[in-house]
Amino acid sequence: MLTIKEIAERANVSRTTVSRVINNSGSVSEEARRRVLKVIEETGYVPSENAKSLRTKKTKVIGVILPKISTETSSRLVKGLDDIFAKEGYQILLANTNLNPEKEIEYLRLLKSRHVDGIILSATNINRPLVEEIYQLKIPFVTVGQYITGLANVLFDDYQASKDMVNLLIKNGYKNIAFIGVSEKDRSVGHLRKIGYMDAMKDHHLPVEESWIQKGIFNVDSGYECMKPIMEDSKIKPDAVLAVTDRLAIGALQYIKEKGLSIPDDIAVAGMGASELSKYISPALTTIDFSMEDAGREAASLLLEQINGENYQETIRMIKYRFMEGSSI
Amino acid sequence: MLTIKEIAERANVSRTTVSRVINNSGSVSEEARRRVLKVIEETGYVPSENAKSLRTKKTKVIGVILPKISTETSSRLVKGLDDIFAKEGYQILLANTNLNPEKEIEYLRLLKSRHVDGIILSATNINRPLVEEIYQLKIPFVTVGQYITGLANVLFDDYQASKDMVNLLIKNGYKNIAFIGVSEKDRSVGHLRKIGYMDAMKDHHLPVEESWIQKGIFNVDSGYECMKPIMEDSKIKPDAVLAVTDRLAIGALQYIKEKGLSIPDDIAVAGMGASELSKYISPALTTIDFSMEDAGREAASLLLEQINGENYQETIRMIKYRFMEGSSI
């Protein structure tokens, strides 16, 4: 490995001068600058970021903690993050927790030890020890999708989105609306979207049967499975169903189609998340686009503000969602 | 920031001893070890990876260069990589070229300056300057999806897969088979899959009309657009079409459905890539699964072999593909 010392010797100057040339700082004669640049060119020398970081305390690396690495949501978020960070010369160091909560804390420490300039956390469930760890981290930090007091948050209005979707269904004449959710430990997707549904139903004085509300996990099969009890165990058969993710909705849709029922005439289906799938299945799924890329860009910008020492108080940035009309309702 | 020096002082030992405790090396009395561990526990000290790397020349970071960050292909590849790397304590540093070839070289240099322990490259087109840059890199290196002489390669048999798919179509009675490809600058997806198609047709003495062969880009709309000339300009209307990606196939499928034709009775459609979409559209797309996750795991393992000094010669690992039967042919 070529070092600054060698470059200095070959160019017949001191390391100091080489450093000045590289960083364009201090003053260097044209003569010396040319010599140094020539040697760098010839040798293909690249300064060690590592050594540099040790001294300057800046790494130009951002740690990104994700619950799952290969989901559409994650990859869009990362895309948005990278849009902004790349422009400013930052790179992304991935940390994939695979939904394992202990890994979150572990990675938080690891990222700290690596001296990342900032951390983006996209968590699914937020627990006490995690929050405590974050508080004592003292690194620029932004959380996406789940609210944490006192920090910079990029959030989706899960409650309102869910409520809006139910309202839309009601407006379209549906009354008996079933709901496929996920574990309420996931506050945003599990809890908030559920109470959004409940409140919308209550607001319109629409009764809800117990068997209308099912709980699944984040995949298509689970949506299919959840649809069974909704159809089989209900006294009043629902005329619509809202699923908290598109995958769940697509599973539901498959079950309904399999039973020979027509969508949306016999039963309407709505999803949330605007996965790419939703556009291409038939009928196209009516869903809500949460603009994960926007969220990523917003989160990146917030983090950069902190890194540049501009904004350290609690911040909440709500990302706008929009309806994606399909033909499933 | 807490340093090893402070821990040493508080535990009343030298930095050397603290280092020995952390790394379990050398010999340390139980007494001293306990004191050091206690202080570390109390203070929440985490050693600086940065300083450590400077000395040890190991970063436990792998650079991953991707042509596009939020595609299904990339995210599955990354998932596979992370499966293996995480287990061995390596983290992934992302470098997204956004299909810009200059960025590939730029990131190669950047990753080198960051002293990553290895690099995975998933490129779309390989050019001279890029290859030269790689050769003089002297860092463990694996390329995925495109062949580079003398290096470790994880490849897909694009030629054979394409040929097999055409053969399957022919076996099913189709004779007039159209082809939607992409730029041949992309050797694997553009060139190899095309000649696979051509050779299969030639082998069966099936003529190919010029307008049957169209070139698109990597998205659904483009597949739709490519289907137009195939249907409109051909003297003999094809009874089947092979697209080199699922997205192109789905675009084609949309066009066909829009024209009121039935799939596969009027015209069969085959894709390649086994995107998640392919399973859920109707009719389900017959396609080829290239197992990107396997490729990722394979690439990671190859890279680890190099890092551990075991394997530095040219290596080619062919990833097995398999047919995913839908109902589109």
Added chain:
DNA sequence: TTTTTGTAGGGAATCGATTCCATAAATAAT
């Protein structure tokens, strides 16, 4: 009792940059 061996632990060099401070030379101001 003397010599050997082994264990525990510290001092200081090292990794490859940046940066503070000092100095010399060149130029400008008085």
Added chain:
DNA sequence: ATTATTTATGGAATCGATTCCCTACAAAAA
């Protein structure tokens, strides 16, 4: 002509770890 500035440069400390080498002491072997 003398002093004050400015410009160019280098020496050496520093960042926070690891690791080589040395010493002190205790236990085992002779």
